[in-house]
Amino acid sequence: MNFDFTPAVADWKALLSGASVTVEVTVCALVLSCFLGLLIGIGRLNPQRKILYGFCTVYLSCFRGTPLLVQLFIWFFGLPRFGILLPAFACGVLGLGMYSASYVSEIVRGAIQSIDRGQMEAARSLGMSSSQAMFKIILPQAFVRMIPPLGNEFISLIKNSALVSLLTIHDLMHEGQKIISVSYRSLEIYLVIAVIYWLMTTFTTVILRRIELRLKAGGMVQ
Amino acid sequence: MTSPAMIRINQLYKSFGSNQVLKGVDLEVDLSQVVVVIGPSGSGKSTLLRCCNGLELAQQGTIDICGQRLIENGAILPEKALNNLRTQVGMVFQSFNLFPHLTALENVAVGPKTLRGMSVAQAETLSMGLLNKVGLAEKAHAMPASLSGGQKQRVAIARALAMEPKVMLFDEPTSALDPELVGEVLSVMKLLAKEGMTMMVVTHEMGFAKEMADMVVVMDGGRIIEADVPEVIFKRPKEERTRAFLQAVLKNEDSVS
Numbered sequence: 001m002n003f004d005f006t007p008a009v010a011d012w013k014a015l016l017s018g019a020s021v022t023v024e025v026t027v028c029a030l031v032l033s034c035f036l037g038l039l040i041g042i043g044r045l046n047p048q049r050k051i052l053y054g055f056c057t058v059y060l061s062c063f064r065g066t067p068l069l070v071q072l073f074i075w076f077f078g079l080p081r082f083g084i085l086l087p088a089f090a091c092g093v094l095g096l097g098m099y100s101a102s103y104v105s106e107i108v109r110g111a112i113q114s115i116d117r118g119q120m121e122a123a124r125s126l127g128m129s130s131s132q133a134m135f136k137i138i139l140p141q142a143f144v145r146m147i148p149p150l151g152n153e154f155i156s157l158i159k160n161s162a163l164v165s166l167l168t169i170h171d172l173m174h175e176g177q178k179i180i181s182v183s184y185r186s187l188e189i190y191l192v193i194a195v196i197y198w199l200m201t202t203f204t205t206v207i208l209r210r211i212e213l214r215l216k217a218g219g220m221v222q
Numbered sequence: 223m224t225s226p227a228m229i230r231i232n233q234l235y236k237s238f239g240s241n242q243v244l245k246g247v248d249l250e251v252d253l254s255q256v257v258v259v260i261g262p263s264g265s266g267k268s269t270l271l272r273c274c275n276g277l278e279l280a281q282q283g284t285i286d287i288c289g290q291r292l293i294e295n296g297a298i299l300p301e302k303a304l305n306n307l308r309t310q311v312g313m314v315f316q317s318f319n320l321f322p323h324l325t326a327l328e329n330v331a332v333g334p335k336t337l338r339g340m341s342v343a344q345a346e347t348l349s350m351g352l353l354n355k356v357g358l359a360e361k362a363h364a365m366p367a368s369l370s371g372g373q374k375q376r377v378a379i380a381r382a383l384a385m386e387p388k389v390m391l392f393d394e395p396t397s398a399l400d401p402e403l404v405g406e407v408l409s410v411m412k413l414l415a416k417e418g419m420t421m422m423v424v425t426h427e428m429g430f431a432k433e434m435a436d437m438v439v440v441m442d443g444g445r446i447i448e449a450d451v452p453e454v455i456f457k458r459p460k461e462e463r464t465r466a467f468l469q470a471v472l473k474n475e476d477s478v479s
Contacts, residue, residue, distance in 0.1 A: 122319035122378075125275055126333040126385055127309035129301065136336060140323050 007183035008192045011175075018175030019196055025092050025171060026161045026200075030154060032097030037104025042134070044109050056105070063102035069163055071095050076167045092164035092171075100157045107149045111142040144215050151208040155201045162197070172196060227286070228253050228389050228420045229274060234283035236269055243269045244280065245444035251389070254418040258431040258452075261441035262467055267424040268316075270441070271393050274422065275311045276304055287311060288388050309337055312382030316394040318374040320366040320381070326353060327362040330380045337385070345384075352380040356410050372403030376410055383414075390414065392423040428471060432456055440464045 008015065043049075043056035063071070072095040076088065086094070115138050123133035165174035176193040180186045229251040236244035243266045251257045259267045272278040274287060276298055285292040288310045292299055299307060321329050330349035334340045340348070353359050356376040366374055375395055382390060392411065396404040408430050415421055415434050425431065431438050431452055438455040440448040440463075448461045459465050 116319070118315060118317055118319035119321065121277055122313075122315065122321070122381075124305075125277065125308055125311070125313035126381070127305045127307075127337050128333075129305055132336055136332060137321055141321075144323075 003188055004185055005188050005192065007179055007185045008189055011179045014175045014179060015172065015192065015196070018170060018172035019200075021170055021174075022158075022161055022172040023200070025089065025096065025164055025169065026158050028093040029096035029100060029157060029161070032093060033100035033104050033153075033157065034150075036098065036101035038108050040101060040105035041108025041112065044105065045112060060102050060105060063099050064106075068095065068099045068160055069166070071099055072163055072167060088164075088167045088169050091167050092161075092169050095167075096157060096161060096164065099160075100153060103153050103156075104150065107146050107153060108142070110149075111145040112138055114145060115141050144212075147208055147212050147215075151205060154204050154208070158200050158204065159197060226253055226289075227251065228255075228288060229422060230284075230286040231270070231274070232284045232286075234270070234273065234280045234285065236266075236273060236278060236280040236282075243444050244273070246283070247441075247444075247446055249439060249446060249449070251420060251422050254420055255436045256415045256421045256423065256434050257437045257439060258435040259422065259424045259439045259441060260426070260428070260431060260467070260471075261447075265441040266444040267441050268393050271391050271422060271424050274391055275308055275313055277313075305337075309333075309385045310388045312385060312387035312390040314375070314378055314382055314390065314392045314395045316397050318366075318371070318378045318398070320369075320374050320378055322366050325363050325365055326358060326369065326377045329366065329377055330384045333381065333384050349380070349384055352383050353377070355383075355413075356380045357406070370403060371399045372406045375399065375407045379407075379410055379414075389420045389422070392421065392425065394424055394426070396425065396427055426471065428456070428468070428475065440467065442467070 040056045040059055043052045044060070047053050072091065075086065075091040075095045079086065119137055119141065120130075120133055123137040124130070128136065161171065162173040165171050165177065168174075172193055176189050180189045183189070227250045229249070231247055231249040234244050234247040235242070247266070247270055249257070249270075259270065261267050269278055273280045274285060274292070276292060279296065279298060280293055281296045284294045288307065290299070290303070290307055292304075292307060298304060320326075321332065324332060327346060327349050330352055331342075331345040334348060335342065335345040338345075350359060350362060353362050356379055358373060358376055358380070361369060361373060361377075366377070369377065379395075395411070396407050399407065404427065408427060411421070411423070411430070412434055423430070423435075433452075435452050437449055438452050439446055440455065440459075440461070442463050448455065448459060448464050454460075455464065456468065459468065
């Protein structure tokens with residue numbers, strides 16, 4: 001069995017540009033996912049607010065309960081029927097971000113609910129409104145607890161981003177397949193791609209670990 | 223009564239589900255008075271105290287505090303007015319509930335900074351003064367996790383004082399403390415009482431009640447069974463249940479000493 005990495009090496013520029021598109025899609029989706037996940041997670045804190053709670057629960061159920069690939073195809077192939085024609089990149093970001101937001105919302109809700117209820121009581125008894133207490137007191141503490149599960153979710157997001165290659169987005173996966181289609185060196189190219197994805201996820205892991213350690217050193221976590 | 227009542231509780235009823243914990247409580251706390259509430263566990267003391275700043279909702283009866291009607295037959299003040307009223311009512315919890323992500327100084331300063339629109343410098347000057355008052359100026363930049371229980375509770379008292387409350391509510395402030403740390407918290411409370419702070423204190427510290435209370439209120443089974451000056455409550459209580467409770471508590475204290 002002979003390995004031949006020359007096609008991958010020869011087309012390194014294509015792989016690099018693919019990798020940078022993957023980073024762009026992932027970072028945009030990540031921002032969307034965190035923002036939306038925070039809102040949905042907070043919306044599910046209080047079942048007494050029936051409309052908000054109901055809406056957020058339906059969101060969670062739909063976006064967590066169906067395959068990401070199906071969601072991406074609905075964005076890209078389905079919506080044009082209603083005259084909604086989004087660029088492929090936007091479909092990729094919306095699809096990935098809104099799918100991931102459903103998971104992030106549960107991370108957010110779990111972390112917030114794990115904060116001792118005395119914290120909210122102490123903040124409210126000083127006279128803070130519930131949103132002041134949430135942003136000044138509860139969320140900073142909950143944030144620390146969110147980091148490890150968020151790290152997992154971000155890593156999933158990076159890996160899941162390979163699916164956007166099916167929406168004609170020229171990401172790392174897409175560029176790799178283009179090289180394979182002319183060189184037929186599928187094993188070698190997929191191995192190279194796998195290593196590049198692994199580097200991205202490992203980099204993310206290291207960064208999050210650093211943040212966690214820094215917060216611990218700062219006394220944010222007991 | 224000539225002095226104005228800071229807290230006036232009238233026929234208060236409160237239940238958790240089918241469990242009725244307050245069964246028609248009447249109580250008045252006057253300006254600068256120290257009222258100590260004692261009684262067996264489950265008698266409703268803490269719930270009564272927590273009703274006084276709206277942490278629990280009483281379903282029937284009224285509470286007036288600092289000249290405002292907090293609650294009337296289950297209808298509590300609207301959100302904004304409630305938040306405003308709470309700035310005038312300080313609360314100290316059994317489990318301290320310090321904010322663990324903030325230093326001692328920031329714990330005290332966060333209230334005035336957020337709610338009184340104070341600048342960081344103003345809030346920190348005020349907070350430093352209060353930490354000094356509770357004897358913890360040198361711990362200003364310590365995180366709560368590195369403080370002892372007694373120190374935490376003193377910071378918590380300073381935090382409540384930072385809002386310049388007219389009334390202070392204490393919910394078993396020394397119950398979670400190691401015995402040797404109780405004294406430092408009680409002496410801060412005594413200092414406040416001497417300064418004329420209006421205080422309602424739920425506690426098992428009979429020594430504090432004897433020494434500092436203007437009135438001792440004995441609760442049992444969701445009702446106030448007896449309320450009088452400490453000399454009467456501790457020397458010649460009218461109620462058999464008061465006698466039994468005090469005997470049990472004081473016997474315990476004797477066996478320790």
